[in-house]
Every structure is written in C-alpha cells, then in structure tokens.
Amino acid sequence: MFRSRVILFRSGLLLLDMVAAVVLFAIVSITRFGSGWSTTWLLTGAPWWVWAFSYGFIWAAVEWLFELDQPRMRWTLRSEVLDVLRAGVLVAVVAFSLLFLFHEPDVSRLFLLALFGFQTVFTIAERQGLRVAFALMRHRGVGVRHALILGTGPQAQQIADRLERHPALGYRIVGHLGDPAARTRRPVLGSLDLIEETIHGEAIDEVVVALEGHEAAYIEPVVAMCRQEGKPLRITLPGGLLSVAGGRVETFAGAEILTITNGPDRILGLLFKRILDVVAGGAAVLVLSPLMLVVGAAVFLDDPGPVFFRQTRVGLHGRRFRIVKFRSMVYDAEARLATLAEHNEISGHAFKMSDDPRITRVGRVLRRTSLDELPQFWNVLIGNMSIVGPRPPLPEEVDGYDLWHRRRLSMKPGITGLWQVSARLEQDFDRWVELDLVYIDRWSLWLDLKIMLRTVPAMLSGR
16 A cells, blocks of 8 residues: 555646646747747648657656655755755756757757747646645545554654655554553553554554564464454555565655455545546436425425434544434434334334334435435545445444454445345345445445446335
C-alpha cells in the first residue's frame, strides 16, 4: 500500500504537469502569435500539438530527474522553489540545444523565454497549492487512513514519523501499543495485550507491526486477527522473520516491510468507485428530488413529526456516522425495540419483524419499495457510504459480532448490496455476512454496476 499510493501520486502529478505544460504552450502561443498561432507553428514543419506534447514530455522528464514528482510536503518551500528553478533552467538548456542541433531558426526565442517563465511560476504555485490542499484534507479527515503502530522502539517511532511527514500518503497515526513507559511523540494506548480491544474500540484502517525481537510472539495472532477482520497489515522485522504468506515486501523508512492487504487493494478501482458514487449519487438526487418531496410530504401527513430518521451506524473499519432515511416508524420506535426483542425473526446480530407494530401505513409502502432509503444518497455524497456495499450495522450489533463477522466492515457500507438483491428474505444473519464477504472478495466496478442494475427491478417488484 505504501508503494502503490506513492506510485499513484507520482504518476498523477507527472500527468497533471504534462497536461498543464501542453495547455500553457497553447496559451502562450495564442498570446505571442495572435489568431493565426496554429498556422505559425505549421511553418516550422510540424503542427503545434507535436511541439506542445514534446515540450510537455521534456518537462515531465526533467521533473522526474529532479524528483519533483515525489511527496515533498515534508521539505521546505524554499528547497522546492530552488529545485523548480533548476528544472526550468535545464529545460531551457535542453530546448535551445535541440533547436540548434536540428536547425530550427523559425521558433521564436521570445516565445520560449515566456513559456519557461510561466511554466516555472505555475509549477511553484501548483506545489504550494498542493501543500495547502493536503493540509486542509488532512485537517478535515478526507481520505485519511488511521494507522495503529504496534511497538514503541526506535524503528516503530521512525516509521510513524515518516508516515506523518508524508501527507500525500494520507495516514494519521492513532497511537502506539507497547511499553507504556516509552517516550514517543504520539500516545501509547496501552500494552500489546490490548491489541484486540484497541482495534475494536477505535476506527483502525491499518496495523503496522514494528516490534522488537523479544516481542515476536505477538506477530502470529495479530496476522490471524487482521486476516479475519480484513484489515491491511504491515510487518517490519529482520529479513529471516519476513516469511508470512500472502504479502509483498516493500522498502519504507529504511526498513523492509511486509504488506498484507487482506482485502481490496486496487487503488485506481476504488478511486473510480468513489467517482461513480459522486456522479451517480448526485444525478440520483437531482432526478429523484421531486419524488423525495412527495415521499416527505406523505410521511408527515401520515404521522406528523420529523420527516427524516437519523441513526448512528458503523461504517468502514468501525467509523461511526449518522445515517439518514425517510421515517417509516412512529417517532418513539427505538424506545419500543426492547419490548419486541423476543419477536426477532433473524437468527443472529440483527432485528427483523414482519408485522412490526411500530411501522406506519406510509412506512410499510416505503419499506416494501425501499423508498425510505433514498435520503442515503446524501451519505454517499459526503463519503460515509457507497451506493453498493454491505449494509451499515448498528453499534450494538457490532458489539455482538464474532471475529469473522467484522470483515464486512472492511468495505465502505452501501445503500444496496449483493444480499439485498439475491437473498433479502434470508432469515440467517450468517448467510447475509457470507454474501457480504463474497462481494468484498470478488469486488470490481463491473460487479457494482450489475448490483445497481439488479436493484431497480428488485425495488419495483417489492423484493
């Protein structure tokens, strides 16, 4: 994950700068040569886009040479500005040398000087903008992954320090487990014996194991627990102990790290899943807004009170959030739940009652057609949920989970999912979880699209 995130960031930054260089080439051309700028470039023997993309490629190559594509937010702005200036000078030298070598006197030197100047200023401004953007994203928790460090020794602290200094990686260190008397820059949450309690009590996305040799006995149970729960795991230990199956070795912070993903590790795919959620969710809100207004009015007229029902649910890796639905029950429905527990028709950690007396008349229609779920597109847009994924459980349900049940929390919860379109009437909670795990293990964008397409007829038919 360390390596794949860095590669994705570096590739995206180089591609962005290459596109920006092409756009700047066109803008400066229009400014310098006027309305006939494209014809002017034809006089040099090649259309403008050939020169533009050649220039963009050279600029990206020089950035790579000066390591300007790396996450540099830990470095000073001054050092980065100096490197950008050096890159601009090198590009100018390369460009003028190539023009001299290939005898291209028709290319305006004044144009080139303006282009290199604007490119340098743009790149410096872009890097500063990235610094500000990453700082804001990290402050607001956008895209942040919470990591727990097992170990309090020098190597554990070094890795934690390096993760915190790489905002592009998007990690926030929750704390350490290890020697309670150790002095660290982050809190020591307890001893290593509290691993399970800490992972279940905090929203932990990844576990980084950086233990001393005498603590190696903890590795095997931690590996087994993270596999069952679907949590990514990083292990740093002497090479002879890096023998856990199912992982890959990376180098980070001067140490060899064995990465075991224990779940979907297709960063680009998950990025496109989020893009699909935003686009499809936004379109759904716009298209369905008249219907939602009608439903909201029906809810209020049938049983005066709040139109929306908000409830705390558990999401990705234990994060808690407030889910939004159209209210389909009487106002004090949650207070009455305890009196109905003996009528639960689900075998396991969930509640379902076919003839639930708390459901209103309009609520029965909404539940049969799943229209009560429509406001959850708001949860999708703000990032708490996805359109497709395991349904978000209640905190008290999660408290009763077996260890293997918790792996359904390794994927962002969804409005619809595999078991909703294939086994919604199933009465066994374990069967629900099995289908959720099938979805997680086989996840792809194509599977999401198929589930979305199956959801519509399932809603219309009342299934």
